[in-house]
Amino acid sequence: MKIRLGIAASIATACFAGCGGGPSSNAPGSSAPPVPTYTIGGTIAGLTGSGLLLQLNGGGNLPVNPNATAFTFITQLASGAAYAASVLTQATGPSQTCTVTNGSGTVGSANVAGISVSCTTNSFTIGGTVSGLTGTGLVLQNNGGSNLPIGGNGAFTFTTPILSGATYAVTVPTQPTGQSQTCSVTSGSGTVGAGNVTNVAVSCGDPLFADQWHLQNTGQAGGTAGQDVNVVPVWNATPSIKGAGVRIAVVDDGLEIAHEDLSANVVAGQSHNYLNGTADPTSGDHGTSVSGVAAARDLNGLGGAGAAPRASLVGYNLLQDLTSVNEADAMTRNAAAVFASNNSWGAPDDGRWNGSAATWRSAINTGTSTGRNGRGTIYTWAAGNGGTVPDNSNYDGQANYRGVLAICAVGDDGVRAFYSERGANLWVCTPSQGRGGHAITTTDRTGTLGFNAGVAPDYANANYTNTFNGTSSAAPLAAGVIALVLEANPNLTWRDLRIVLAQSARKNHAADADWVVNGGNFNINHNYGFGVADANAAVALAKTWVNVGAEVSFATPTATVNAAIPDNNATGVSNSITVAGSGIGKIEFVEINFNGSHTYVGDLEIILIAPSGTTSRLSEVHACTGGCLGVPSNTWRFGSARHLGEGADGNWTLTVRDLAPLDTGTFTSWQLTFYGRAN
Amino acid sequence: MLSKTMGLLPLLGALALVPVAQAQDTPSKGKAAAALATVYIWHDGESEHTVWLNPALVAEFGAPPHKESAVKRAHPAAVAEPGSRGLARIWRLDGDGAEHVLRQARAVNPAGKYSPVFSDGPADGARKRALPGGVIVYFKPDWTESQISAWTDSQGLSIARKLEIGPNIYVLKTAPGFAALETANRIHQSGIVVSAQPNWWVQVTTR
Numbered sequence: 001m002k003i004r005l006g007i008a009a010s011i012a013t014a015c016f017a018g019c020g021g022g023p024s025s026n027a028p029g030s031s032a033p034p035v036p037t038y039t040i041g042g043t044i045a046g047l048t049g050s051g052l053l054l055q056l057n058g059g060g061n062l063p064v065n066p067n068a069t070a071f072t073f074i075t076q077l078a079s080g081a082a083y084a085a086s087v088l089t090q091a092t093g094p095s096q097t098c099t100v101t102n103g104s105g106t107v108g109s110a111n112v113a114g115i116s117v118s119c120t121t122n123s124f125t126i127g128g129t130v131s132g133l134t135g136t137g138l139v140l141q142n143n144g145g146s147n148l149p150i151g152g153n154g155a156f157t158f159t160t161p162i163l164s165g166a167t168y169a170v171t172v173p174t175q176p177t178g179q180s181q182t183c184s185v186t187s188g189s190g191t192v193g194a195g196n197v198t199n200v201a202v203s204c205g206d207p208l209f210a211d212q213w214h215l216q217n218t219g220q221a222g223g224t225a226g227q228d229v230n231v232v233p234v235w236n237a238t239p240s241i242k243g244a245g246v247r248i249a250v251v252d253d254g255l256e257i258a259h260e261d262l263s264a265n266v267v268a269g270q271s272h273n274y275l276n277g278t279a280d281p282t283s284g285d286h287g288t289s290v291s292g293v294a295a296a297r298d299l300n301g302l303g304g305a306g307a308a309p310r311a312s313l314v315g316y317n318l319l320q321d322l323t324s325v326n327e328a329d330a331m332t333r334n335a336a337a338v339f340a341s342n343n344s345w346g347a348p349d350d351g352r353w354n355g356s357a358a359t360w361r362s363a364i365n366t367g368t369s370t371g372r373n374g375r376g377t378i379y380t381w382a383a384g385n386g387g388t389v390p391d392n393s394n395y396d397g398q399a400n401y402r403g404v405l406a407i408c409a410v411g412d413d414g415v416r417a418f419y420s421e422r423g424a425n426l427w428v429c430t431p432s433q434g435r436g437g438h439a440i441t442t443t444d445r446t447g448t449l450g451f452n453a454g455v456a457p458d459y460a461n462a463n464y465t466n467t468f469n470g471t472s473s474a475a476p477l478a479a480g481v482i483a484l485v486l487e488a489n490p491n492l493t494w495r496d497l498r499i500v501l502a503q504s505a506r507k508n509h510a511a512d513a514d515w516v517v518n519g520g521n522f523n524i525n526h527n528y529g530f531g532v533a534d535a536n537a538a539v540a541l542a543k544t545w546v547n548v549g550a551e552v553s554f555a556t557p558t559a560t561v562n563a564a565i566p567d568n569n570a571t572g573v574s575n576s577i578t579v580a581g582s583g584i585g586k587i588e589f590v591e592i593n594f595n596g597s598h599t600y601v602g603d604l605e606i607i608l609i610a611p612s613g614t615t616s617r618l619s620e621v622h623a624c625t626g627g628c629l630g631v632p633s634n635t636w637r638f639g640s641a642r643h644l645g646e647g648a649d650g651n652w653t654l655t656v657r658d659l660a661p662l663d664t665g666t667f668t669s670w671q672l673t674f675y676g677r678a679n
Numbered sequence: 680m681l682s683k684t685m686g687l688l689p690l691l692g693a694l695a696l697v698p699v700a701q702a703q704d705t706p707s708k709g710k711a712a713a714a715l716a717t718v719y720i721w722h723d724g725e726s727e728h729t730v731w732l733n734p735a736l737v738a739e740f741g742a743p744p745h746k747e748s749a750v751k752r753a754h755p756a757a758v759a760e761p762g763s764r765g766l767a768r769i770w771r772l773d774g775d776g777a778e779h780v781l782r783q784a785r786a787v788n789p790a791g792k793y794s795p796v797f798s799d800g801p802a803d804g805a806r807k808r809a810l811p812g813g814v815i816v817y818f819k820p821d822w823t824e825s826q827i828s829a830w831t832d833s834q835g836l837s838i839a840r841k842l843e844i845g846p847n848i849y850v851l852k853t854a855p856g857f858a859a860l861e862t863a864n865r866i867h868q869s870g871i872v873v874s875a876q877p878n879w880w881v882q883v884t885t886r
Contacts, residue, residue, distance in 0.1 A: 253764065253885065275765060284764070286885045319885070320765030323811055324878045328844050345885050347806055354799065354806050358724030358876065359815055362844040382886035472886040626804030632728045 132205020223412025255315025307480025520645015598665025611650025
């Protein structure tokens with residue numbers, strides 16, 4: 001195509017130089033007298049575009065170069081012949097409209113040179129669409145002027161057209177007020193072509209919010225409408241609650257503090273990098289996605305939103321150097337200001353009994369007692385992804401500790417995610433498992449540093465991903481819900497917050513046979529804890545909540561058993577402890593210290609039965625990745641949330657069964673510690 | 680099973696760390712074979728814990744990924760374990776030569792930080808941990824700072840920092856590797872403090 005145009009242009013140029021100037025004869029050697037012919041041409045004004053094609057008598061196409069001022073058709077006509085010049089193809093780049101005057105007539109006895117072609121450059125309008133606007137006062141500009149007030153969502157068009165070939169640049173000189181929105185422009189600049197510009201997108205909402213079914217599940221991803229954490233009514237309430245004033249520490253492999261959808265919520269200078277001691281923990285990829293689930297900024301025209309889109313964020317990239325010392329540091333760093341600490345990590349989900357360090361437990365105790373100026377930092381902990389091992393969250397000495405909330409995961413249908421671990425220690429679940437490539441939409445490391453390489457079915461914009469999942473995603477979603485609750489009632493202590501979450505949780509997957517009502521009148525389930533966190537219900541409850549009384553703890557003496565556990569025997573060994581005078585009318589958590597030994601702990605089922613009859617299945621027969629041989633300590637601490645609200649006094653029974661052949665062991669002793677309040 | 684090994688724990692004093700004799704651990708029914716045999720004891724608060732030495736692994740701390748690893752130079756066949764991140768790299772050797780490779784790595788770069796690698800179970804796949812250096816000591820709550828300082832000096836140790844996770848919890852400096860475990864056990868067993876434990880690097884995973 002380029003070659004043909006070049007030849008045509010050369011021909012036209014040659015004709016300008018040598019085709020005009022007088023009559024010419026027909027073919028040489030003819031005996032008939034030559035019939036004189038005459039050239040047909042004229043002048044051109046204003047031609048700057050390319051591709052103009054003139055036509056003579058419906059043929060004789062003549063390409064005309066930009067900036068030409070004259071033209072002559074190659075075809076010559078005899079005297080008396082009619083001529084009619086016209087425009088076959090208009091010029092483009094810039095788009096022009098060329099018109100012909102004096103373009104027709106009859107050839108006389110001289111060349112025709114009076115045809116005029118006049119070209120003018122076309123103008124086009126600049127416009128697009130505004131979306132997500134809820135505030136007022138938004139003004140758009142084009143090329144630094146042409147102010148255009150925007151009254152609402154929908155199409156807009158600047159009144160001043162722009163010449164084809166000129167540039168345009170749409171900006172937002174005045175952001176809307178009232179809803180604290182930040183509108184951003186995409187496809188806002190370029191060069192005007194041959195038509196109106198209609199694709200400028202001004203987004204004042206969160207363009208990916210429609211994909212965030214975990215925040216508002218309408219069934220858009222094939223799930224069940226309503227199976228979400230119900231944050232939208234809280235955001236839209238008057239006054240709106242979005243986590244303002246609540247700080248969330250993301251303890252992970254890093255946090256990209258300059259990410260476009262996180263930076264507005266990041267507290268400057270308060271993060272920590274364990275690699276170099278600076279306040280910039282930008283590293284890894286996991287923590288940036290975790291952060292977005294909790295607190296990606298809303299109403300900025302970028303990405304989606306976090307559950308608490310106006311909460312503050314700090315990042316501690318502990319996983320880059322996870323030592324006992326750094327672990328303790330990360331749990332307590334600036335604890336006075338940290339409302340919630342999210343931890344989407346833990347021991348390998350391999351089915352083994354992986355304990356926690358005393359220093360870590362000391363740090364958690366410090367955080368709950370001194371954090372948030374004495375009300376206690378709330379620790380959300382991913383319950384574990386070993387659901388198919390099957391691992392159990394109670395084999396994780398961090399997730400089963402009383403100072404943390406073990407967060408499990410459900411799918412977009414409200415049913416347990418296949419990877420989510422069971423456990424008597426589970427507190428609440430949140431959604432994280434999608435279907436058909438629609439997992440959790442959240443922030444991703446800018447560019448291709450994260451999970452998304454910009455390849456479908458993930459987003460073309462690699463700053464975001466729709467593939468995040470696991471209890472890693474469930475935990476920060478709970479942290480976001482907690483931020484909303486703590487904005488609604490910042491006076492809640494860490495213990496009150498836990499009870500509020502439990503009491504307001506939604507009983508999901510009602511058909512699951514594991515649901516029971518415990519002696520404290522709480523629905524409880526080894527798959528789901530107290531159910532799925534419901535932000536709207538939790539906030540409503542928090543607003544009228546009266547803090548519970550002082551914490552009381554009671555530790556029983558150690559009960560010695562020293563009995564062999566019958567191999568492959570459903571009866572097992574049972575032992576009871578009678579609790580009296582504990583002073584605990586309402587349990588908040590129970591720690592069970594089991595001392596024993598076994599050559600393959602995966603053979604063991606361990607069940608605690610409360611005086612109320614409520615059971616806590618602490619260990620279940622399972623495999624371990626690589627085998628369940630050996631444990632670091634013969635004393636194992638389990639945790640149970642399942643006795644919330646029950647009284648501590650009465651007979652507690654621990655039954656230990658070996659339900660698989662060959663390996664054997666001993667039930668040596670056990671002990672209980674209750675945490676709760678008088679009533 | 681791994682029986683209680685407290686009675687087998689050597690009194691360490693200032694002597695070299697001695698591995699605890701492996702108790703009868705006879706894996707049966709073919710579920711998995713115990714791959715690791717040499718065990719050590721450490722104290723996590725009041726609780727005694729066992730770790731299994733993995734002779735096929737070594738840990739290297741603080742070597743940025745873009746710099747040549749001393750372990751890799753000492754043992755070119757070493758392969759980084761999946762999940763190595765940040766400051767810690769766990770190298771898998773093509774044999775059980777950890778002790779030899781650690782010596783060679785120290786020769787290549789004496790300033791580097793290296794450690795044997797332990798597991799929380801006798802299986803190779805159990806959670807791994809290593810010793811980047813340092814001991815965490817819970818001093819008795821009624822000790823004054825000057826008492827702590829004087830005692831530390833008397834032991835030829837120095838304080839790295841105080842941990843604000845309880846009364847009188849300090850991090851003392853030690854060399855990486857066995858020196859940290861040995862020092863922690865020696866302090867713990869002295870009975871002078873509430874407890875002492877090594878500053879462990881521990882394997883974790885994102886979820």
